[in-house]
Amino acid sequence: MNNRTALVTGANKGIGKDIARLLAAEGFLVYVGSRDAGRGQRAVEEIGEGARPLVLDVTNPDGIAAAARRVDRLDVLVNNAGISPSLAPPTETGADEFRRTYETNVFGVVAVTNAFLPALRRSPHPRIVNVSSGTGSLTWSTSPNPQFATGSGGAAAYRSSKAALNALTVLYAQTLAEEGFKINALAPGLRATDLNPRAAAAGGDPAEAAQGAVRLALLPDDGPTGEFFSWDGTPVPW
Numbered sequence: 001m002n003n004r005t006a007l008v009t010g011a012n013k014g015i016g017k018d019i020a021r022l023l024a025a026e027g028f029l030v031y032v033g034s035r036d037a038g039r040g041q042r043a044v045e046e047i048g049e050g051a052r053p054l055v056l057d058v059t060n061p062d063g064i065a066a067a068a069r070r071v072d073r074l075d076v077l078v079n080n081a082g083i084s085p086s087l088a089p090p091t092e093t094g095a096d097e098f099r100r101t102y103e104t105n106v107f108g109v110v111a112v113t114n115a116f117l118p119a120l121r122r123s124p125h126p127r128i129v130n131v132s133s134g135t136g137s138l139t140w141s142t143s144p145n146p147q148f149a150t151g152s153g154g155a156a157a158y159r160s161s162k163a164a165l166n167a168l169t170v171l172y173a174q175t176l177a178e179e180g181f182k183i184n185a186l187a188p189g190l191r192a193t194d195l196n197p198r199a200a201a202a203g204g205d206p207a208e209a210a211q212g213a214v215r216l217a218l219l220p221d222d223g224p225t226g227e228f229f230s231w232d233g234t235p236v237p238w
């Protein structure tokens with residue numbers, strides 16, 4: 001299909017920028033979502049052909065509505081923007097910290113997805129990729145996986161926000177299955193980005209994770225929906 005369009009939120013750096021770059025290389029016109037116009041423009045220039053800037057703060061309802069008005073048809077939405085402000089356990093995390101984290105990682109995804117639904121419904125093969133985290137897997141959290149050991153109960157706001165995002169992935173997938181949507185969650189693995197000090201110090205190549213997102217963005221019509229995959233395509237338990 002020609003003229004396919006994609007939107008990646010939080011695409012001015014990190015994993016999101018690599019996802020945008022790879023989708024542009026696949027021939028998509030890619031809206032590079034960035035809450036800061038200058039940072040978005042720089043990423044667009046770096047990515048080159050196929051990239052378009054789109055100012056989008058996922059916590060700003062008016063800004064989201066304005067951005068959605070600029071996009072007529074959307075084939076792929078990658079909900080990638082995310083924050084991880086603290087590694088603290090719940091006992092040391094105030095409700096405001098939870099709210100702030102959920103505002104971006106959970107409510108932002110709902111706001112952006114719903115705002116862009118009309119554009120996605122104009123696509124013959126709509127796809128949504130929610131960039132989650134293996135640390136949001138309750139199964140992995142309760143059956144320790146050394147790859148994701150963040151200490152007992154650590155990063156509570158972030159990890160619970162990703163568990164909520166996983167739940168939303170299932171519910172959106174069920175709601176929109178009859179309309180041909182494929183909506184899945186991605187665990188990108190630990191990547192060297194600005195997200196948190198641990199990721200910056202110990203993470204792998206963000207581009208490797210981006211390939212996993214692109215695989216889910218390009219799923220065929222008989223592909224899975226409402227599932228959770230690691231960057232390498234293996235299933236992740238909820």
Ligand SMILES: NC(=O)c1ccc[n+]([C@@H]2O[C@H](COP(=O)([O-])OP(=O)(O)OC[C@H]3O[C@@H](n4cnc5c(N)ncnc54)[C@H](OP(=O)(O)O)[C@@H]3O)[C@@H](O)[C@H]2O)c1
Binds near residue numbers: 011082131192206
């Ligand atoms: N890195 C890892 O090890 C890892 C592991 C598991 C999951 N993830 C997930 O991967 C995704 C990308 O993270 P990353 O590692 O690439 O981190 P990153 O380099 O810090 O990138 C995060 C992106 O999200 C954007 N963002 C934050 N708040 C936003 C808002 N309100 N509106 C719009 N954009 C916003 C940031 O924009 P600014 O530049 O303006 O701040 C940035 O572009 C996140 O959802 C994260 O939870 C990452």
